[in-house]
Amino acid sequence: MFKSILENVQKTSPLIHNITNYVTVNDVANVILACGASPIMADDSEEVEDITSICSALNINIGTLNKNTIKSMLLAGKKANELNHPVVLDPVGVGASSLRNNTAKELLENIKFDVIRGNISEIKFLATGIGSGKGVDAGIDDVVSEENLDSIVEFVKSFSKKTESVIAITGAIDLISDSEKCFVIRNGRAEMGKITGTGCQLSGLITSFVAANQDNILEATAAAVATMGLSGEIGWANMKQTDGNSTYRNRIIDAIYNMSGEKLEEGAKFEIK
Amino acid sequence: MFKSILENVQKTSPLIHNITNYVTVNDVANVILACGASPIMADDSEEVEDITSICSALNINIGTLNKNTIKSMLLAGKKANELNHPVVLDPVGVGASSLRNNTAKELLENIKFDVIRGNISEIKFLATGIGSGKGVDAGIDDVVSEENLDSIVEFVKSFSKKTESVIAITGAIDLISDSEKCFVIRNGRAEMGKITGTGCQLSGLITSFVAANQDNILEATAAAVATMGLSGEIGWANMKQTDGNSTYRNRIIDAIYNMSGEKLEEGAKFEIK
Amino acid sequence: MFKSILENVQKTSPLIHNITNYVTVNDVANVILACGASPIMADDSEEVEDITSICSALNINIGTLNKNTIKSMLLAGKKANELNHPVVLDPVGVGASSLRNNTAKELLENIKFDVIRGNISEIKFLATGIGSGKGVDAGIDDVVSEENLDSIVEFVKSFSKKTESVIAITGAIDLISDSEKCFVIRNGRAEMGKITGTGCQLSGLITSFVAANQDNILEATAAAVATMGLSGEIGWANMKQTDGNSTYRNRIIDAIYNMSGEKLEEGAKFEIK
Numbered sequence: 001m002f003k004s005i006l007e008n009v010q011k012t013s014p015l016i017h018n019i020t021n022y023v024t025v026n027d028v029a030n031v032i033l034a035c036g037a038s039p040i041m042a043d044d045s046e047e048v049e050d051i052t053s054i055c056s057a058l059n060i061n062i063g064t065l066n067k068n069t070i071k072s073m074l075l076a077g078k079k080a081n082e083l084n085h086p087v088v089l090d091p092v093g094v095g096a097s098s099l100r101n102n103t104a105k106e107l108l109e110n111i112k113f114d115v116i117r118g119n120i121s122e123i124k125f126l127a128t129g130i131g132s133g134k135g136v137d138a139g140i141d142d143v144v145s146e147e148n149l150d151s152i153v154e155f156v157k158s159f160s161k162k163t164e165s166v167i168a169i170t171g172a173i174d175l176i177s178d179s180e181k182c183f184v185i186r187n188g189r190a191e192m193g194k195i196t197g198t199g200c201q202l203s204g205l206i207t208s209f210v211a212a213n214q215d216n217i218l219e220a221t222a223a224a225v226a227t228m229g230l231s232g233e234i235g236w237a238n239m240k241q242t243d244g245n246s247t248y249r250n251r252i253i254d255a256i257y258n259m260s261g262e263k264l265e266e267g268a269k270f271e272i273k
Numbered sequence: 274m275f276k277s278i279l280e281n282v283q284k285t286s287p288l289i290h291n292i293t294n295y296v297t298v299n300d301v302a303n304v305i306l307a308c309g310a311s312p313i314m315a316d317d318s319e320e321v322e323d324i325t326s327i328c329s330a331l332n333i334n335i336g337t338l339n340k341n342t343i344k345s346m347l348l349a350g351k352k353a354n355e356l357n358h359p360v361v362l363d364p365v366g367v368g369a370s371s372l373r374n375n376t377a378k379e380l381l382e383n384i385k386f387d388v389i390r391g392n393i394s395e396i397k398f399l400a401t402g403i404g405s406g407k408g409v410d411a412g413i414d415d416v417v418s419e420e421n422l423d424s425i426v427e428f429v430k431s432f433s434k435k436t437e438s439v440i441a442i443t444g445a446i447d448l449i450s451d452s453e454k455c456f457v458i459r460n461g462r463a464e465m466g467k468i469t470g471t472g473c474q475l476s477g478l479i480t481s482f483v484a485a486n487q488d489n490i491l492e493a494t495a496a497a498v499a500t501m502g503l504s505g506e507i508g509w510a511n512m513k514q515t516d517g518n519s520t521y522r523n524r525i526i527d528a529i530y531n532m533s534g535e536k537l538e539e540g541a542k543f544e545i546k
Numbered sequence: 547m548f549k550s551i552l553e554n555v556q557k558t559s560p561l562i563h564n565i566t567n568y569v570t571v572n573d574v575a576n577v578i579l580a581c582g583a584s585p586i587m588a589d590d591s592e593e594v595e596d597i598t599s600i601c602s603a604l605n606i607n608i609g610t611l612n613k614n615t616i617k618s619m620l621l622a623g624k625k626a627n628e629l630n631h632p633v634v635l636d637p638v639g640v641g642a643s644s645l646r647n648n649t650a651k652e653l654l655e656n657i658k659f660d661v662i663r664g665n666i667s668e669i670k671f672l673a674t675g676i677g678s679g680k681g682v683d684a685g686i687d688d689v690v691s692e693e694n695l696d697s698i699v700e701f702v703k704s705f706s707k708k709t710e711s712v713i714a715i716t717g718a719i720d721l722i723s724d725s726e727k728c729f730v731i732r733n734g735r736a737e738m739g740k741i742t743g744t745g746c747q748l749s750g751l752i753t754s755f756v757a758a759n760q761d762n763i764l765e766a767t768a769a770a771v772a773t774m775g776l777s778g779e780i781g782w783a784n785m786k787q788t789d790g791n792s793t794y795r796n797r798i799i800d801a802i803y804n805m806s807g808e809k810l811e812e813g814a815k816f817e818i819k
Contacts, residue, residue: 022295022568023575023587027519029296029469034518039469040366041296044339050370066590066614068339093586097596194803196575196585238515242784244803245580246573246796250519257467257517295568300792302569302742307791312742313639314569317612323643341612511788523792530740530790 002223002268003261005213010036014056014211017080018204019043019073021063021092024197027249028061028204034257035227037208043069048076057085057211060111061200062103063092070103077111086114086210086217089165090203094118095125108163114210115221117168117203120144120152127159144173153182153273166221170202174229176222183222185270187229189236192252194245202228205256226268231255233267275496275541276534278486283309287329287484290353291477292316292346294336294365297470300522301334301477307530308500310481316342321349330358330484333384334473335376336365343376350384359387359483359490362438363476367391368398381436387483388494390441390476393417393425400432417446426455426546439494443475447502449495456495458543460502462509465525467518475501478529499541504528506540548769548814549807551759556582560602560757563626564750565589565619567609567638570743573795574605574750580803581773583754589615594622603631603757606657607746608649609638616649623657632660632756632763635711636749640664641671654709660756661767663714663749666690666698673705690719699728699819712767716748720775722768729768731816733775735782738798740791748774751802772814777801779813 016032018025018041025041032039042051045068052058058080060073080087089111094104104126107113116126120142144152153175160167161179169175174185192198206224213220235251243251288311293301298314305312315324318341325331331353333346353360362384367377377399380386389399393415417425426448433440434452442448447458465471479497486493508524516524561584566574571587578585588597591614598604604626606619626633635657640650650672653659662672666688690698699721706713707725715721720731738744752770759766781797789797 021587023571025296026299026469026572030519030522033467033469040369041294041337042366042370043337044372046340047338047370047372050372054369064587064589065593067592093588096586096600097588097593099590099593099596194579196572196579234515242780242797242800242804244800246576246799246803249576250523250796251515253519254515254517257519258515298569299572299742303792303795306740306742313642314567314610315639315643316610317645319613320611320643320645323645327642507788523796524788526792527788527790530792531788 001219002226003265005209005216005220005223006227006259006264007261008212009208012212013038014208015040015054016057016059016204016207016211017042017052017055017076018059019048019069019076020059020061020200023063024200027197027253028200030253031201031256032204032208034253035205035208037211043072045072045075048072049079052076052079052085053083055085057207058087059204059207060087060107061090061092061203062100063200065100065103073107074110077107081112086214087111088115088117088203088207088210089113090200091116091118091122091126094122113165114217115166115168115206116163117170117206119171119199120169123159123167123169144169144171144175149173157182166218168206168221168225170199170225174225176218176225178218181218182273183270184273185222185226185229187226187269188232191236191248192232195249222270226270227256227259227264230264230267231259274492275499276538278482278489278493278496279500279532279537280534281485282481285485286311287481288313288327289330289332289477289480289484290315290325290328290349291332292321292342292349293332293334293473296336297473300470300526301473303526304474304529305477305481307526308478308481310484316345318345318348321345322352325349325352325358326356328358330480331360332477332480333360333380334363334365334476335373336473338373338376346380347383350380354385359487360384361388361390361476361480361483362386363473364389364391364395364399367395386438387490388439388441388479389436390443390479392444392472393442396432396440396442417442417444417448422446430455439491441479441494441498443472443498447498449491449498451491454491455546456543457546458495458499458502460499460542461505464509464521465505468522495543499543500529500532500537503537503540504532547765548772549811551755551762551766551769552773552805552810553807554758555754558758559584560754561586561600562603562605562753562757563588563598563601563622564605565594565615565622566605566607566746569609570746573743573799574746576799577747577802578750578754580799581751581754583757589618591618591621594618595625598622598625598631599629601631603753604633605750605753606633606653607636607638607749608646609746611646611649619653620656623653627658632760633657634661634663634749634753634756635659636746637662637664637668637672640668659711660763661712661714661752662709663716663752665717665745666715669705669713669715690715690717690721695719703728712764714752714767714771716745716771720771722764722771724764727764728819729816730819731768731771731775733772733815734778737782737794738778741795768816772816773802773805773810776810776813777805
């Protein structure tokens, strides 16, 4: 199933509108190109509705939000909803400032998101307003492990039901869930956390996958998460002794570029709960 | 001839003022350094005139334009014109939104550009106001091929005459033209389109080349285009099986860094029409 | 001594708040991760005080300053001072525009910086208001050499005394000084100047090192400078014939990622004046 999902991206090459942060934006654009889609970044409020209208899906990332781009996120999100384009939210660093918290709240109240992807701290904060987040990384108390897996699966299903969004919690173990079904994915490597923006890249990938598979948002999101994790494994296998996080970044994007439906189908490690 | 043009850049190391997008800005800076010039990025309206004044040329790229930077583009462009500094326009994504279209129009009305570089969709839009652009990439109907080459050569000459700018249309075949003479360049590889910002990088390269060769804008632009295409070929020759678009990006910039006048003279594939 | 300083960063993984430019921000984030710390970039005036409050130190870089971020720099800097968090200033391109000059002056008047790092042109401009700066790179008259070393050591000590900041002048020879003691470091390679943002990366590294060694700001700054220079040497040793500045960038960050206390202690080349 993941095979045809990836192949749909490669065949249809959807155009993806990104309102994202300036830290990781170049990698996000290259990841979107690597998987076969096409990126456009635009965040001025005077043009975001035009841009969203010619795209297939919208990726909103609050990593370096500001007064101007918050307005643009709202305008673009509403327009995308009107046009029935899939919309993805990456609530980077929610919990770290009132501005981020209020913005996330305002976005959730005004826009229907098809997918929300974050680390466990960010998703918990969205769900409960209480976080243990450490800036943009997950707090150390917030780790999905084999021990607490079942209770977090229940949590993510219930938060998905409440938001009517597919929820993706990514980390050592990834959970991708709608209200009934939860993919538990065990691809990836811990070293991916030493690269800035692997989360942002994944949100760009998810947006590309759902854009090309609009009838199948849950599976498309899971396929994107598996693609990222598997690419992290393949990229790591290509590392030499003197390589570090900067080269690892390149090797992961390269692995996405070289991913095929067959490789993905074979390498994805998941169960459904 | 291309040999001495590149060597002039390497010898004089001109300082280049860039008002450009935040997606590809780091690669643009590294490309400008790679060819021997020196970049400065500055886009606040309170400083762009100062910055332009200490530079040799100005590169304006509308990739992620906003209200503040549009103002800065106009101020810097007028100042550069006053000082007789070469000015280059990269109309990224023109045709994709009213804001981009209106901005491009305003820039063309207020600033004399020495060079305008875009893909065929963007240049056609500037010339006719009618585009088939697909976001920031060329639309599929808009391809320069051996079949339509002569008619597009005529088009680019006439648009150059109208704007009094050297026009560079880059893609599978590159056309660099003033009103009388058109360089047709056949360097490069299709895979360059899978890297974000090769167009932006090329505009940075063009600005560097014209800054160091102000009496020879047409040939300097053609030499920059040939340098980029040839570097794309050299970079590809250095790719290994597991490499993808992220590593290819590095290898192209590396090839620009290692380019010599001799290599360029030998590797450039062009005819003049 | 440098050994334990680096190990403190790796052990405590301090969270670093960066208000920095959009040109080199991705590399700055990856360098901060590479050395064992954790970056957050945030520059909207409505959130910078919140963000600074959850971090251990603040890095202010004026590379692409604008009206909005200048306000944020002032707010965040004052808050960090209140909280006794170390604050680092990178006065990129000061001397190149009135906006940069006035901003640097305003920042120095309103914020107590623990460390100020720049090239010799930038630091001279801060000290005297007279510069020979060439954009963001050091002017050619401004080179620290064996001939003028002693007089520049005196200059940097006296500027440190005046500002009550540790001053780091980085270039072919690096000087890191408080009012009494000056580290003269001879690591690094000239080719690092062909990569955009090695200075910005170093300022991110310094902020990480002082965050984890707050009782030892002078030595922590010197250790960061030595780490950067030594990583430049190690990265260069790993270069192949076809590699250029883009790959060199990756190899330097990789070398920081792979740096150990032992390697640093062994490879650091410095004397104290």
